[in-house]
Amino acid sequence: MQTIDITDFYKIELRVGTITKAEVFGKTKKPAYKLWVDLGEFGIKKSSAQITDHYTTDELVGKQVVCVCNFKPRQIADFMSEILVTGFDDGSGKIVLATVDIPVPNGGKLH
Incomplete structure (x- = not known):
């Protein structure tokens, strides 16, 4: 495993957000969802996620995730x-x- 300096870690913005919307993403090579994540003061951000094996779109809405x-x-x-x-x-x-x-x-930022 490669080691990094703590200053490298501080460069990564790991924040928590709540999934507000999830849809099947039919245009990808591998099964995926389109997600909309509420990051508070940073607004709603979009993400494509290959998480279809363990989650349905309905289960995802309301879940807080680390981004x-x-x-x-x-x-x-x-x-x-x-x-x-x-x-x-x-x-x-x-x-x-x-x-x-x-x-x-x-x-909120991960510490």
Whole structure:
């Protein structure tokens, strides 16, 4: 595992947001959803996420997730993904979202 300096970590804007809308993204090569995430003072940001194995669109709405907010936006088909919703491999290549276990204000920074 490569090590980094703490100043490198501080450069990453890891913030929490609440998924307000989720739709099936039919124009991707791999199954994915379009997500809209409320990041409080930073507004609603969009993300494309390959998380269809463990979640339905209905289950996602209202879920708080940890997001990388300062990557450059990325065009995926006809959708601009502005943030990266984070998660962990479940051991079989399927993603489980990184969430919080107690609700916190949207836009809060990970420390």
